[in-house]
Amino acid sequence: xxxxxxxxxxxxxxxxxxxxxxxxxxxxxxxxxxxxxxxxxxxxxxxxxxxxxxxxxxxxxxxxxxxxxxxxxxxxxxxxxxxxxxxxxxxxxxxxxxxxxxxxxxxxxxxxxxxxxxxxxxxx
Amino acid sequence: xxxxxxxxxxxxxxxxxxxxxxxxxxxxxxxxxxxxxxxxxxxxxxxxxxxxxxxxxxxxxxxxxxxxxxxxxxxxxxxxxxxxxxxxxxxxxxxxxxxxxxxxxxxxxxxxxxxxxxxxxxxx
DNA sequence: CCGTATCCCCCATGATACTG
DNA sequence: CAGTATCATGGGGGATACGG
Numbered sequence: 136x137x138x139x140x141x142x143x144x145x146x147x148x149x150x151x152x153x154x155x156x157x158x159x160x161x162x163x164x165x166x167x168x169x170x171x172x173x174x175x176x177x178x179x180x181x182x183x184x185x186x187x188x189x190x191x192x193x194x195x196x197x198x199x200x201x202x203x204x205x206x207x208x209x210x211x212x213x214x215x216x217x218x219x220x221x222x223x224x225x226x227x228x229x230x231x232x233x234x235x236x237x238x239x240x241x242x243x244x245x246x247x248x249x250x251x252x253x254x255x256x257x258x259x
Numbered sequence: 260x261x262x263x264x265x266x267x268x269x270x271x272x273x274x275x276x277x278x279x280x281x282x283x284x285x286x287x288x289x290x291x292x293x294x295x296x297x298x299x300x301x302x303x304x305x306x307x308x309x310x311x312x313x314x315x316x317x318x319x320x321x322x323x324x325x326x327x328x329x330x331x332x333x334x335x336x337x338x339x340x341x342x343x344x345x346x347x348x349x350x351x352x353x354x355x356x357x358x359x360x361x362x363x364x365x366x367x368x369x370x371x372x373x374x375x376x377x378x379x380x381x382x383x
Numbered sequence: 384c385c386g387t388a389t390c391c392c393c394c395a396t397g398a399t400a401c402t403g
Numbered sequence: 404c405a406g407t408a409t410c411a412t413g414g415g416g417g418a419t420a421c422g423g
Contacts, residue, residue, distance in 0.1 A: 138363055142290035142306070145359065149286050152358045153277065159396065162273050166266035176405050182266070187397070192406055202365065213404045214403085223361075223368040230357040234276045235269065237347075237354045239262055241326065244347035283416065300385055311417070316386055337384050338423090 155201050160186050160194045162231075165220070168204065169228045173219045203227065279325050284310050284318045286355075289344070292328065293352045297343045327351065 140148065156162060160183065167174060167182050174182070179191055195218060198204035203224035209215040264272070280286060284307060291298060291306050298306070303315055319342060322328035327348035333339040 142287060146286035146290045148359055148362055149355050152362050162270035163266060166270045188406065216405065223365060226364055227361055230361045231273050233354040233357045235272055237351055238272055238276050240350055241347060312386065
């Protein structure tokens with residue numbers, strides 16, 4: 136049984152999802168973890184040019200708090216910490232893919248729009 | 260033939276989509292237009308409590324510029340302006356729905372996570 | 384009815400330095 | 404290796420007023 140939405144609640148819930156993923160670096164991090172990949176803090180630092188330690192730590196903390204990413208810490212010296220997607224987090228991948236597919240559709244749709252506008256010239 | 264993505268390009272493209280939809284009011288507007296609904300400026304003003312004219316105009320302009328929403332102006336007094344989804348914009352609906360479905364999955368996945376954490380106690 | 388124009392504030396991000 | 408702590412900043416969004 137699917138949840139029922141009004142325009143307001145649907146928008147609010149999508150916004151809630153956006154808030155989980157907004158943040159300058161979260162999506163890059165996620166795409167480096169999708170598909171079961173496991174990365175250490177320093178791996179992500181290397182994989183993501185331009186990110187600072189502060190931002191990497193902050194975004195990972197938030198993703199972890201939101202249940203999207205799992206942090207696994209090994210009590211040893213030197214420290215070793217691994218990050219991976221949670222099961223739920225991994226399930227986000229196809230949803231993001233549908234957004235990508237949508238953005239790919241843009242090209243094909245533009246000629247149609249042009250034709251529609253031409254057809255509409257002189258409309259009341 | 261699908262476009263091929265790296266972690267960086269996939270993230271960049273999803274971010275591009277997010278930028279189209281980010282904005283305090285865009286999603287509410289969209290959900291009031293999805294499914295072929297047509298709304299006048301003043302309709303949207305009434306439908307969306309708390310929005311200012313400035314913000315409504317601004318968000319509509321951006322949605323229009325991005326090809327998501329279509330603005331149809333009738334040259335008459337008093338002015339009449341209608342907004343509706345473009346074909347491409349309407350295609351966004353199922354993609355957003357997959358995000359909603361994902362957020363609905365959260366509940367079911369949380370007990371599992373708890374169990375996993377318990378199982379993992381004492382792990383090296 | 385359908386918008387612009389201004390001013391202002393806040394918070395996410397960045398730079399930089401330090402630590403168990 | 405894997406992080407905090409602190410300070411600075413800029414642009415998105417709100418309040419308010421005005422215009423065709």
